[in-house]
Amino acid sequence: MGLRAGRDVTLEELIKGIAVVSGNDAAVAAAEHLSGSVENFVAKMNIKAKELGMANSEFMTPNGLPAKGQVTTARDLARLSLSYIRHYPEALHIHSLTSYTYCTSTHHNANRLLGTCPGVDGIKTGFVCASGFNLAATAKRGDVRLIAVVLGAAVPG
Numbered sequence: 001m002g003l004r005a006g007r008d009v010t011l012e013e014l015i016k017g018i019a020v021v022s023g024n025d026a027a028v029a030a031a032e033h034l035s036g037s038v039e040n041f042v043a044k045m046n047i048k049a050k051e052l053g054m055a056n057s058e059f060m061t062p063n064g065l066p067a068k069g070q071v072t073t074a075r076d077l078a079r080l081s082l083s084y085i086r087h088y089p090e091a092l093h094i095h096s097l098t099s100y101t102y103c104t105s106t107h108h109n110a111n112r113l114l115g116t117c118p119g120v121d122g123i124k125t126g127f128v129c130a131s132g133f134n135l136a137a138t139a140k141r142g143d144v145r146l147i148a149v150v151l152g153a154a155v156p157g
Contacts, residue, residue: 095122
């Protein structure tokens with residue numbers, strides 16, 4: 001996202017930076033703001049993951065960057081996505097943004113399904129060398145919402 005030390009940024013802007021830009025700096029800043037430290041936030045992430053039934057996930061970072069012992073599954077991320085959409089449906093307007101400008105830098109959402117596949121309105125893409133390209137996508141047509149999670153793709157979706 002390009003955050004600078006000492007600059008005030010609203011939580012909404014951090015969420016946009018996380019959702020659209022995949023801003024690792026925004027994820028760390030949000031974690032520190034919400035829980036006082038990255039460590040406290042990650043501990044809360046793991047508690048919530050267990051509450052949601054994410055039995056095969058263990059988080060070590062707030063941003064998904066590789067860390068020893070950090071694991072998840074497509075099923076667990078689908079479970080998280082479903083809970084997120086049920087509890088915060090209004091947040092999909094952020095996840096469906098095709099671009100986001102912070103200060104003078106404009107970033108484009110890496111979710112290539114947005115605007116090309118009818119009904120797609122989120123959720124999150126990611127890439128790390130250790131696992132490749134990852135996508136948690138959701139779409140709604142009529143009264144039906146679908147969630148698809150793809151992990152470890154060799155090329156972006």
